[in-house]
Amino acid sequence: MSINTELGENGFAERTALIVYLRTSSDQFRLRSFGDIVYFSKKLGYCVIYVNKAEADHKITELERLGFVLKAEKSNTEDVNLDSSYIEAQITQMAAAAEAKLAENDRNLGEQA
Structure with a gap:
């Protein structure tokens, strides 16, 4: 059983991780309004943020429209x-x-x- 299944059964919103690749490392702070930043790699230039699972596709679309974002994608941790x-x-x-x-x-x- 996954964590998201347990959260959903207890009335909490299911969450998923998004991987956001940035043009410059200083842009990480601009992602705060999109979700919870849980990891940032300055060397590789990406952030991992958690968002509500139901809003993930919409957030990816929003993020990819921003000039400082190179690419945004869902994490495959659910498939492990x-x-x-x-x-x-x-x-x-x-x-x-x-x-x-x-x-x-x-x-x-x-x-x-």
Whole structure:
């Protein structure tokens, strides 16, 4: 279950993250009226802001009309599967692949000796 599902069940507005790429780093402060700024990268020139999920598409349209915004897009965090069984399966697969690679390296070293 996602956080947004739990929020919606308890009567809170669902939120989503928008990634906003800026022309200059000083323009980040001008985004305050659009949502809650939760992260800013001065080096890469982007901001992550949270907005109500129902208003996200409208906010993207508004942001892209601004001269100091290069691009605005929705974050894909909603698409990340955080189910524990899925994560455990991924870890098991990665461990098996690592063990197979180590075994292959050991065989190659044994042949060289």
